[in-house]
Amino acid sequence: MTLDFPVIFLLPTNLGADELHELEEQIPTLTYDINEAEVILGNVHRKQRVLFELRKHKLVTEEISTTETDEPTSPSLKRRRFQTPGSVITEDSDTASDGDFHPLLTQSTQSTLKAAPTTVKVVKLAWFTESLKAGTVLPIEDYTLYRGRKQQSKPAKLQQASPAKAANIIKRALADPKPSSHGSRPGSSHSTTSHGRRDHFITKAPALLHMTTSEHEVELPPIPAYLHTTYACQRPAPTHPPNEPFIEELTKIRTARTLLGDKIGVRAYSSAIAALISYPYLLQSAFEVARLPGCGLKIAQLYQEFREQGELQEAKEDESDPRLAVLKLFHEIWGVAETTAREFYNKGWRDLDDIIEYGWDTLTRVQQIGVKYYDEFQQKIPRAEVESIANIILEHANKIHPGFQMVIVGGYRRGKLASGDVDVVLSHPDKAATRGFVEQIVVALEQSNYITHTLILSTANTERGQEPVAWKGNEKKSGTGFDTLDKALVVWQDPHWTTGEKKNPNPHRRVDIIISPWKTAGCAVLGWTSGTTFQRDLRRYCKKERSLKFDSSGIRSRADGTWVDFESGPNGEPAPDMLTAERRVFEGLGLEWRPPEERCTG
DNA sequence: CGGCCGTACTG
DNA sequence: CAGTACG
DNA sequence: GCCG
Numbered sequence: 001m002t003l004d005f006p007v008i009f010l011l012p013t014n015l016g017a018d019e020l021h022e023l024e025e026q027i028p029t030l031t032y033d034i035n036e037a038e039v040i041l042g043n044v045h046r047k048q049r050v051l052f053e054l055r056k057h058k059l060v061t062e063e064i065s066t067t068e069t070d071e072p073t074s075p076s077l078k079r080r081r082f083q084t085p086g087s088v089i090t091e092d093s094d095t096a097s098d099g100d101f102h103p104l105l106t107q108s109t110q111s112t113l114k115a116a117p118t119t120v121k122v123v124k125l126a127w128f129t130e131s132l133k134a135g136t137v138l139p140i141e142d143y144t145l146y147r148g149r150k151q152q153s154k155p156a157k158l159q160q161a162s163p164a165k166a167a168n169i170i171k172r173a174l175a176d177p178k179p180s181s182h183g184s185r186p187g188s189s190h191s192t193t194s195h196g197r198r199d200h201f202i203t204k205a206p207a208l209l210h211m212t213t214s215e216h217e218v219e220l221p222p223i224p225a226y227l228h229t230t231y232a233c234q235r236p237a238p239t240h241p242p243n244e245p246f247i248e249e250l251t252k253i254r255t256a257r258t259l260l261g262d263k264i265g266v267r268a269y270s271s272a273i274a275a276l277i278s279y280p281y282l283l284q285s286a287f288e289v290a291r292l293p294g295c296g297l298k299i300a301q302l303y304q305e306f307r308e309q310g311e312l313q314e315a316k317e318d319e320s321d322p323r324l325a326v327l328k329l330f331h332e333i334w335g336v337a338e339t340t341a342r343e344f345y346n347k348g349w350r351d352l353d354d355i356i357e358y359g360w361d362t363l364t365r366v367q368q369i370g371v372k373y374y375d376e377f378q379q380k381i382p383r384a385e386v387e388s389i390a391n392i393i394l395e396h397a398n399k400i401h402p403g404f405q406m407v408i409v410g411g412y413r414r415g416k417l418a419s420g421d422v423d424v425v426l427s428h429p430d431k432a433a434t435r436g437f438v439e440q441i442v443v444a445l446e447q448s449n450y451i452t453h454t455l456i457l458s459t460a461n462t463e464r465g466q467e468p469v470a471w472k473g474n475e476k477k478s479g480t481g482f483d484t485l486d487k488a489l490v491v492w493q494d495p496h497w498t499t500g501e502k503k504n505p506n507p508h509r510r511v512d513i514i515i516s517p518w519k520t521a522g523c524a525v526l527g528w529t530s531g532t533t534f535q536r537d538l539r540r541y542c543k544k545e546r547s548l549k550f551d552s553s554g555i556r557s558r559a560d561g562t563w564v565d566f567e568s569g570p571n572g573e574p575a576p577d578m579l580t581a582e583r584r585v586f587e588g589l590g591l592e593w594r595p596p597e598e599r600c601t602g
Numbered sequence: 603c604g605g606c607c608g609t610a611c612t613g
Numbered sequence: 614c615a616g617t618a619c620g
Numbered sequence: 621g622c623c624g
Contacts, residue, residue: 013603049603230623267606268621296622335612337617364612366617410620423620456618460610487610489618512619528620532607535620539607551608552620 003137005029008128011042011053023125026132034059035150039140040122050122050146061120061148122146220288221281230293231545232274233538233591236598237531239415241277246306250276250299251602252315259327261338267536272299274533274601283307326350334370334377334455334510335363366455369491376507380418385509389422389492393513396444397426401433405521407578409528410512415597421510422492423528427521427578438486438515449495452508456489460553485524485553486515518574520554522567522581527552529582533601538591546589555585564588 007029023041024030031037044050054061127143226235241247250273257265271294279292283303290300302312318324323345329352330341349355352371355363363371370377381389390408397404407413410423426441428434438459445451492511497504516524527535527550542550547558555564566588567581568574575581586593 044603046603264606265621271606271622294622298621335617339616364617366612456611458610485609487619514619526620530620532620536607540605543607549608553609 006038009037014043064147231537231541235278249312256318335367413596423512453491521578522585525582530599531601
């Protein structure tokens, strides 16, 4: 008995290999060309997923509302398609360039369009399996997740774009932005090898671009090779990128997301910001934005708005939101993050005095310190003072045990003219010298009256990550466990003053003292120098591309937990100094070394 | 749709 | 355990 | 919000 099914394309998503194969056997009208399908069958249950699948398979459709009849194109369609968020456009669609059919953009699917049906339904898998069970083709409507009309006719000419219209154009054209919109000039320096999907070539921007940007021809500059990666640790990120004003606006939005506890939003904006920081040209168009890693439709639209208005409405609203202003104030207290900031706000508190008056006893120890020195911690620390503080720490270290080396890390090392705090990494070639050293140095600096408070003392003990399996093979060099990376986060105040006042006028400073065993000092320096996004992407890169686990106290294999030593020399001899060790870590990870000034990912 | 850095201290 | 910190 |  063969049931009378329509032509079916089967989505492999969410199907095991066996399951997939079995279904393929069972479908009498199976096609392997999605363009031929009348019905797309999939183990999916939500429309959002459907849209994703269609995009993935580069099938361009426009959703048909449930009230609309299937077949002939209704006259109202043209308007609607400018507004339908579900509209899916790909590089293979002539509509993506609005009739300016671009031969270079089309490859495979277009040739099949002529014989293809004009509409397609995406249907839950159950429709098919239950039809089989019932021995009859069940009504498809109950299982339909999505009905779409395939895009093949060109719409009417588009005139000079109004801003609102331009936004929609961008939206449509960027619905599947990456393959079609990142151009590069033939003969530009970067090659097309090894960067996968971002290396399609087009000689100039799609026609739409011109309508949305300017009257004259604008060729997009080539994307630098290093922007073909989503890892910020593979790109230079200068302190003052050409698009800083736009980046500042995005940073305002990110700040608001931070205060609202939207960690994922923060990550998203951080990725976009990091890519924009690495972009060496002044932006000209939204398409230029959308082809950057971490930048999609939303960021491109925001750029468009920025270009037209010089500011972002969302950023403006965030800045003038009184609640966010209070949350920001509270969030800037050391020891208070978004949850506690919100708690304070919900108690009706609006400033530091409220906290002191109504909540002092509910604060943790470190929060009390954070409130007490709120103003002083807000002050930036000039480079000269950073150096002076660091040198005092090094002197004390060498008084306890000569031979310590130090690198001032953090924002200072990245070149900032003034820092929020002081970060130093101390290490010593003698393994015995660093063990338990953090307590000694803190005590010494307390006794000399430099350290007034200790916020966190981390003596994360030497036993860590001793995977049972890690025992296979006597890995010659590093052998087993590295020692711990200890740290002290302290409050610092220079106890010397000359002005004859009775009270010490010197500001309290936040100082982070990190003690690393020599063997992993390169990781420590690398981990404590780079900006946050560089750091997160470095870890993500290690995980996804190298199956390694990076943190500032060492690198481990994810397979068996063994420690990986990139820092020692070819014969296992220790690195000559910490900066050499850092370079070796870059090298060992397969990353190009970057000077600290180029790790300013925000 | 699932993922988004990894670790340690505090209470 | 949740919250916070560090880059 | 973006990526795979």
